[in-house]
Amino acid sequence: MxxxxxxxxxxxxxxxxxxxxxxxxxxxxxxxxxxxxTNAGDLDSFLKRFSRNGQFLRDAFKKFFNQELMDFFQNRGLALKVERQLRVFPVTDSSSSIVAVLEKELTRQKVEVLLRSEVKDILVKEGRVNGLYLAGAEFIPATKIILATGGATYSFTGSTGEGLKMAQSLGHAIIPLRPGLVPLEIKEKYPDILEGLTLKNIRIKFCSEKNEIISEVGELLFTGFGISGPLVLTLSAKIVDWLKEGKGVYVEIDLKPGLSREQLDERFLREFQANPKKGIKKILKSLLPLKLIDLFIKIAGIDPYKKANQLSQDERRKFVALLKSWRLAINRARPLEEGMVTQGGMALKEINPRTMESRRVKGLYFCGEMIDVDADTGGFNLQAAFSTGYLAGESAALS
Ligand SMILES: Cc1cc2nc3c(=O)[nH]c(=O)nc-3n(C[C@H](O)[C@H](O)[C@H](O)COP(=O)(O)OP(=O)(O)OC[C@H]3O[C@@H](n4cnc5c(N)ncnc54)[C@H](O)[C@@H]3O)c2cc1C
Incomplete structure (x- = not known):
């Protein structure tokens, strides 16, 4: 658009x-x-939120960045607001008002819109685009074509990766598609019991058998098959690549990142000594969400009916270990379809970053998520789509 x-x-x-x-x-x-x-951060903070290929976007961002995008909507009567972590939203809190502005502008600029029409093929003659075929074989002549067919996730929205196949059939290289910003499955059988549980201010550390891959503090959500939530989605790109190499990956959850093992052990000891006749389940209520209490007692192999003064030092330390480093094995990432964004896509070496034009086919341009660029949550992916779209539109018109 x-x-x-x-x-x-x-x-x-x-x-x-x-x-x-x-x-x-x-x-x-x-x-x-x-x-x-979009996100109201500056260019450097922006580029850091893209996986390895963010630098490719420098020219597109120079031409049309977050302020220009915000002005675009605000000048057309849609007020915006900046929320936590500089995330920008319409004040209406409704994405339909963003689409409405774009549709109105399409009409104002006299763009003809053809809906319910699937592009099947692009005709190239002597290295230059000549037109395209719709399903049903109708031919539409064109001197320039901008492909903006998106990635290959949430396919019911129309992003099915067809544009990538067309580009590939014209000789372009495609970087294999992987899910980005995607939930992870765990091997353990607990998710059923834990589904819906959110853990806040915890540290999660992803590691292989020997090395730490990445570790951050944030929020974790248990789903029916494993783990999700903003922190897991953000870290998932790295984990997907790690899993692809066939390496075992674990997540270690530290439920009390503000306390050392010793401090936590002392805290347990104090609680147990102050309430010697209280059942351990009752005491744990001040330290753990309800859904985790039964599970941890089970994993630690402790009699759930024990009183505080009946717990051995060894049993207490088992709890401390669970609270500080509860280890779950990652089975795999959820499928591509469930990624919020697609990693991989049009190889960047095939695209001129100053114009978004193909280096193989004259008059063919690419923009948006189909390009091998992806970012964290926070408005970065849409800004990349808008910026590359703007640049592709301008270059196609002016060349
Ligand atoms: C649940 C969810 C939430 C998200 N939230 C955010 C967010 O808040 N902020 C953010 O920055 N990013 C977000 N993203 C990512 C963002 O939505 C995408 O990166 C962005 O939509 C990509 O835009 P695009 O125009 O490149 O592709 P798309 O939005 O996927 O559009 C591609 C279009 O091409 C059409 N198309 C495909 N093939 C053909 C064909 N052969 N013929 C005709 N038409 C075709 C499709 O019908 C579709 O309409 C979210 C993604 C998901 C799944």
Whole structure:
């Protein structure tokens, strides 16, 4: 949509084709329906939130960055607000108001919109685009084509990776697709009991048999198959690559990152000595969420009906160890379909970062999530899509 708007604003005749019956189906889902459209951080902090390929976006960001994107919406009457971690949302708290502004602008710029129309193939003649075929074999001539078909996750939104296949059939290299920002499955059988449990201010450390991979403090959510939540999603890209190499990965959860093992042991001791006749389950209530108490007692192999003064030093230390480093084995990441973003896609060496034009086919441009660039949550992925779309639209119009 941004590419079409920009190209049309430069006096070009633009046709926007989407196979869905509405525009912006994934955009409508974004930010839990509120659309975290960008982040108000500066360029350097922005680039740090992209996985290895963020530098590719420098030219696109130089041309059209977060302030320009915010101005775009605000100048068209949609007020925005900045929330925690500099995440930017519309004040309406509704992604439909973002789509509405884009649709109105498409109309104002006289972009023709063709919905329910699937692009099947791109015709190239003498190294230059000539037009495209729709399903049903209708041919539409074109001197420039901007592919903005997205990644390959949440396929019901229309992002099924077809654009990548078309690009591949024209000789472009595709970096294998992996899920990004994706929940992880664990091997243990606990998720059923723990589903829905959120642990806040905990440290999670991902490690292989010997090495620590990554460790951060934040929030963890248990799902019906494993773990999720903002912190897990953020760290998942690294874990997906690690798992792909066939290495065993564990997550170690520290439920009390503010206390050392010794301090926690002393705290247990104090509680037990102050309440010698209290059952251990009751005492643990001040230290652990209810759902974890029974589970930890079971894992530690302790009689749940014991009183505080009946607990041995060894049993107390087992609890401390569980609270400080509860270890779960990661089975695998959830499938590509469930990633919030796609890792991999159009190989960057095939695209000119100053124009977004293909280095193989003249007149063919790429933008958005189909490019091999992906980022953390926080508005970075949509900014990348808007920025590359703007640049592709401008370059296609001016070349
Ligand atoms: C649940 C969820 C929440 C998210 N929340 C955020 C967020 O808050 N902030 C953020 O920055 N990012 C978020 N993202 C990521 C962000 O939504 C995507 O990165 C972004 O939508 C990518 O934009 P795009 O235009 O490249 O692709 P898409 O939005 O995937 O659009 C691609 C379009 O191409 C069409 N298409 C595909 N193939 C064809 C074809 N052959 N013919 C015709 N049309 C075709 C599809 O129908 C689709 O409409 C979220 C993602 C998900 C899944």
């Amino acid at each position: 941004m590419a079409a708007i920009k190209a049309a604003s430069l006096e070009q005749e633009v046709l926007l084709i989407d196979k869905n019956p509405i525009l912006g189906k994934k955009l409508l889902l974004s930010g839990k329906g509120r659309c975290n459209l």
